[in-house]
Amino acid sequence: MRLKFTKMHGLGNDFMVIDGVTQSVELSPERIERWADRHFGIGFDQLLLVEPPTRPDRDFRYRIFNADGSEVENCGNGARCFARFVVDHNLIHADRICVETAGGDLELIIQDDGQVTVDMGRPRLAPEKIPFLADERALLYPLTTEDGTQLDVAAVSMGNPHCVIRVDSVDTAPVETLGPELEEHERFPQRVNVGFLEVVDRTHARLRVFERGVGETLACGTGACAAIVAGHINGWFDDRVHIALRGGTLLIEWPGEGNVLMTGPVETVFEGVVG
Numbered sequence: 001m002r003l004k005f006t007k008m009h010g011l012g013n014d015f016m017v018i019d020g021v022t023q024s025v026e027l028s029p030e031r032i033e034r035w036a037d038r039h040f041g042i043g044f045d046q047l048l049l050v051e052p053p054t055r056p057d058r059d060f061r062y063r064i065f066n067a068d069g070s071e072v073e074n075c076g077n078g079a080r081c082f083a084r085f086v087v088d089h090n091l092i093h094a095d096r097i098c099v100e101t102a103g104g105d106l107e108l109i110i111q112d113d114g115q116v117t118v119d120m121g122r123p124r125l126a127p128e129k130i131p132f133l134a135d136e137r138a139l140l141y142p143l144t145t146e147d148g149t150q151l152d153v154a155a156v157s158m159g160n161p162h163c164v165i166r167v168d169s170v171d172t173a174p175v176e177t178l179g180p181e182l183e184e185h186e187r188f189p190q191r192v193n194v195g196f197l198e199v200v201d202r203t204h205a206r207l208r209v210f211e212r213g214v215g216e217t218l219a220c221g222t223g224a225c226a227a228i229v230a231g232h233i234n235g236w237f238d239d240r241v242h243i244a245l246r247g248g249t250l251l252i253e254w255p256g257e258g259n260v261l262m263t264g265p266v267e268t269v270f271e272g273v274v275g
Ligand SMILES: N[C@@H](CCC[C@H](N)C(=O)O)C(=O)O
Pocket: 013, 045, 046, 066, 072, 073, 074, 075, 076, 077, 078, 160, 161, 193, 211, 212, 213, 214, 217, 219, 220, 221, 222, 223
């Protein structure tokens, strides 16, 4: 099987993007894990697969696989790359693209300056929708770590699950230790992406994310949306927030209800063929 792919990134969160509309694609978790390897493979955080839609009101089906081979529901930085990819590969001629994902529908809007805005849909806050084990919905939940420390965390689904912890500084946040521990915490039955959020002021934030199935990445789009939603419901943010991730900055807009909008850049790195 010789397969054409494109290497892309959104703020350093990098992707192998495959056109599954004009090519027949056979994937397995082992093959994805091998390709994701940064020494023996192509190297990426997620593999994005473009497929024909299963519904007439959608342009494409957008599938996402983490570097560990697991298929997941949503990827925000990937959605921006997806929009650029389908236009550059002449799979569609439009600047507004509707896609279905396992985590819900998204609308992708290509701006005149090349940035892409993604309508990420509504955040889900009910514990059973995340999923998160809790008796009732709360703004912050007490969560006990292995060493008995009690943290206050927010739990948000942007189609995929996120745990958000407010920290004084992302520079000293225990991402490498607490990230993997909370990713597997028993109260998140489908594992979770763990965000460490520093509130700079009401319109600026900093964030590091330990992603489920990958490890710490340079940026996480759904993680940025989840962090701003968590901060907004707790009264820390206004409706438009610039959020700085390790690889660059996203604009997140959410007025406290309805859909979350995320705007940011996209880069194509190279085209390749894998055998
Ligand atoms: N990098 C992504 C999120 C990718 C999926 C995530 N690791 C998960 O397992 O849910 C983004 O930009 O949103």
